[in-house]
Amino acid sequence: xxxxxxxxxxxxxxxxxxxxxxxxxxxxxxxxxxxxxxxxxxxxxxxxxxxxxxxxxxxxxxxxxxxxxxxxxxxxxxxxxxxxxxxxxxxxxxxxxxxxxxxxxxx
Amino acid sequence: xxxxxxxxxxxxxxxxxxxxxxxxxxxxxxxxxxxxxxxxxxxxxxxxxxxxxxxxxxxxxxxxxxxxxxxxxxxxxxxxxxxxxxxxxxxxxxxxxxxxxxxxxxxxxxxxxxxxxxx
Numbered sequence: 148x149x150x151x152x153x154x155x156x157x158x159x160x161x162x163x164x165x166x167x168x169x170x171x172x173x174x175x176x177x178x179x180x181x182x183x184x185x186x187x188x189x190x191x192x193x194x195x196x197x198x199x200x201x202x203x204x205x206x207x208x209x210x211x212x213x214x215x216x217x218x219x220x221x222x223x224x225x226x227x228x229x230x231x232x233x234x235x236x237x238x239x240x241x242x243x244x245x246x247x248x249x250x251x252x253x254x
Numbered sequence: 255x256x257x258x259x260x261x262x263x264x265x266x267x268x269x270x271x272x273x274x275x276x277x278x279x280x281x282x283x284x285x286x287x288x289x290x291x292x293x294x295x296x297x298x299x300x301x302x303x304x305x306x307x308x309x310x311x312x313x314x315x316x317x318x319x320x321x322x323x324x325x326x327x328x329x330x331x332x333x334x335x336x337x338x339x340x341x342x343x344x345x346x347x348x349x350x351x352x353x354x355x356x357x358x359x360x361x362x363x364x365x366x367x368x369x370x371x372x373x
Contacts, residue, residue: 148315179357179358179359181358181359181360183299183359183360189365190348190363190364190365190366191299191348191360191363192363193359193360193361196358196359196361197357197358200358202361234298234299236299236301236359236360238356238357238358238359239357241304241312241314242301242312242313242314242315242316243289243301243304244301245298245299245300245301246298247298248298248299
């Protein structure tokens with residue numbers, strides 16, 4: 148199985164801050180990486196697919212980058228509604244695997 | 255826009271079989287890929303398996319011996335069966351769509367259904 152490791156596990160930041168979450172795969176996953184946002188009691192919502200493609204309707208302050216085994220989700224200017232847990236997921240090979248999640252809190 | 259809704263018993267006894275159905279509305283189930291994912295309370299996401307509308311399946315190795323997925327295109331539904339459940343199978347279960355591009359992850363999710371394994 149491909150292991151996905153996210154860092155940090157939690158982060159606290161202020162409105163307007165730039166926030167970066169990283170995801171490392173235990174082996175190369177080509178471009179098949181997605182990012183999800185999950186708010187308490189809700190289903191995950193896809194933000195980014197294929198490393199850097201923005202899901203329709205997702206604010207442009209969210210962006211993804213990376214290659215090979217190292218990937219990044221960036222929120223350019225944090226908003227109160229961005230408080231959530233974020234997960235990366237690889238779809239390069241079975242079984243699909245998720246990172247352990249990064250909990251983002253607003254100061 | 256496709257919408258998904260999970261349904262099934264919220265309580266299952268240990269050693270019995272968990273059965274869930276996902277109903278697809280707002281679009282056809284055909285030519286797409288569909289997954290089940292679960293999330294124990296307070297924990298992360300675990301992918302269970304994927305099915306296409308030809309009936310082709312891929313399961314997580316950790317659950318493969320207990321999982322069966324099926325699709326009913328006439329009802330626009332797909333299903334999950336997990337046998338010999340234990341308390342460790344207690345979780346919120348989500349169905350999700352990959353659209354026509356499974357390597358892009360899951361673009362639409364159901365709201366999730368809570369399944370508790372208890373006698």
